[in-house]
Amino acid sequence: MINSSHWRAHIVVEKWKLLEYFTSVPDDSQPLKRCIDNLELMEAIKKVANPAAMVFGLAILWLKYKELIPEVREQLETVTKEVAQDRRTDLDMYLSVMDSELRKAEDALTQFFFLLQHLYPTTAR
Amino acid sequence: MELVAPLSEKETAQKSYQLFNVVMQAQASLAYSQEKKWDASRLTMYGAYKWDRFLSWVEEPRDILGFLNHHFYLATRGGQNQDEPIQNALRALAYASSSTTIEALKLFDPTEPSFARGICYVFQDDKPFQLRKAALFFLPLIADRWFNTPHPIMEPDQMRSLCVDWASAVDGMSTPTMSRRPLSQFSSV
Numbered sequence: 001m002i003n004s005s006h007w008r009a010h011i012v013v014e015k016w017k018l019l020e021y022f023t024s025v026p027d028d029s030q031p032l033k034r035c036i037d038n039l040e041l042m043e044a045i046k047k048v049a050n051p052a053a054m055v056f057g058l059a060i061l062w063l064k065y066k067e068l069i070p071e072v073r074e075q076l077e078t079v080t081k082e083v084a085q086d087r088r089t090d091l092d093m094y095l096s097v098m099d100s101e102l103r104k105a106e107d108a109l110t111q112f113f114f115l116l117q118h119l120y121p122t123t124a125r
Numbered sequence: 126m127e128l129v130a131p132l133s134e135k136e137t138a139q140k141s142y143q144l145f146n147v148v149m150q151a152q153a154s155l156a157y158s159q160e161k162k163w164d165a166s167r168l169t170m171y172g173a174y175k176w177d178r179f180l181s182w183v184e185e186p187r188d189i190l191g192f193l194n195h196h197f198y199l200a201t202r203g204g205q206n207q208d209e210p211i212q213n214a215l216r217a218l219a220y221a222s223s224s225t226t227i228e229a230l231k232l233f234d235p236t237e238p239s240f241a242r243g244i245c246y247v248f249q250d251d252k253p254f255q256l257r258k259a260a261l262f263f264l265p266l267i268a269d270r271w272f273n274t275p276h277p278i279m280e281p282d283q284m285r286s287l288c289v290d291w292a293s294a295v296d297g298m299s300t301p302t303m304s305r306r307p308l309s310q311f312s313s314v
Contacts, residue, residue, distance in 0.1 A: 001268075001288075006277035010284045012292035031268065 003035045005044070013049050019056035036064050042075050054083065135179045141172025142181035149188035166192055167210045174213040180221040186229050189214050197243025208256050211247055215259035218266065227266060235267035236278040245283060248290035257294040264291075 001007045002019075025032050035041060045057040061068065061076045068076065148166045153159040170192060173181050183189060193214040200207040218226070235241070244267075246252075247260045264271075271278060279287075 001272050004272045004274070006274075007272050007284060007288070010281070010288040012288055015288075015292045015295065018295070031273070034273065 002044075003031060003038055003041065005040065008044055016048055016050045016053035016056070019053065019060065022056070022060050033067075036061060036067065037069055037072065039071055039075065042072075042079055046079070058083065134176045138173050138176050138179045138181050141169045145169035145173055145192075146185075146188060149191065163195065170210055170213045170217070174216045174221070180216065182223050183217050183221050183226045184223070186218060186222070186226050186233070189217050190230075190233055193218075193243070194240055197246065198239055201239070201242050201246050208247075208253055211243070212253065212256040212259055215247070215256070215263050219259045219262035222266065230266055235270055236274070238279075241271075241279055241283075245279075245287050245290070248287060248294055250290060250293055254297060257297060261291070261294050261298070 001011060022032070042057065042061075045053045048054070058076070058080055061072070062080075065073065065076070145166060148162060148169055151157065151162060153162050170189075193211065196207040196210045196214065199205045200211065218230075222230070235244075244260060244264070247256055277284065
């Protein structure tokens with residue numbers, strides 16, 4: 001179904017997660033072979049609203065790397081780099097948010113100790 | 126009872142399958158109307174594929190496909206409840222097909238509109254669990270000629286509905302049908 005441009009658009013978004021069961025597909029499966037040779041599939045998976053589609057799509061292709069045609073190998077490497085780059089950006093943003101939140105917490109703690117020291121000068125340290 | 130009671134499920138199923146083939150090959154006549162023929166075929170199909178513990182291997186799927194087509198027609202055009210005979214026929218094809226059956230299925234055109242309409246019909250949300258399950262397992266046998274075509278075999282609305290019903294049928298399976306571990310368990314994907 002995912003190999004067909006007619007059907008692919010109608011697949012229920014959450015069901016892309018079923019790709020995780022790809023290991024149940026026999027190695028000599030012709031539909032699987034058609035999917036991994038399909039140059040348009042990667043671009044189509046990029047547009048799927050479910051991020052699991054891309055994660056599983058890439059995982060399947062990497063596991064089948066030796067069987068891929070050169071064009072798909074090249075595409076796989078390019079897309080993986082793009083995805084990794086995006087993830088890098090996400091990670092940087094996440095670290096920067098964490099850093100700023102940590103700084104806010106430290107400031108709040110300093111202010112709290114300052115207030116405590118002001119109210120109880122003999123006990124607060 | 127003396128004649129019936131000693132029969133095991135296996136014998137009942139095998140004899141019913143043989144009888145089904147005889148019934149389907151028989152010519153309708155004044156004494157043996159077409160209606161009676163369908164009644165007999167439903168009874169024998171029930172006997173052959175109702176049992177979970179034994180299903181007769183389908184040797185030649187043509188008669189079962191003819192039976193299935195007829196009941197798809199009655200259900201989708203005639204508005205009759207034909208869930209039971211359709212379920213039995215789908216169980217036969219989905220669970221008891223040998224490599225010979227699968228080869229023979231290649232001669233059949235599953236994209237024919239009334240057949241495609243029938244398959245979509247049995248995937249609907251309100252259909253019994255066993256019927257949807259049999260349809261789910263039958264679909265891979267015709268998948269190549271449904272999905273691997275240069276032109277779509279049905280209208281976009283029908284495709285959308287089928288995809289939604291198929292997804293709901295998958296969700297309806299209470300236990301995982303896949304025998305191997307999912308990909309997500311191999312790593313942190």
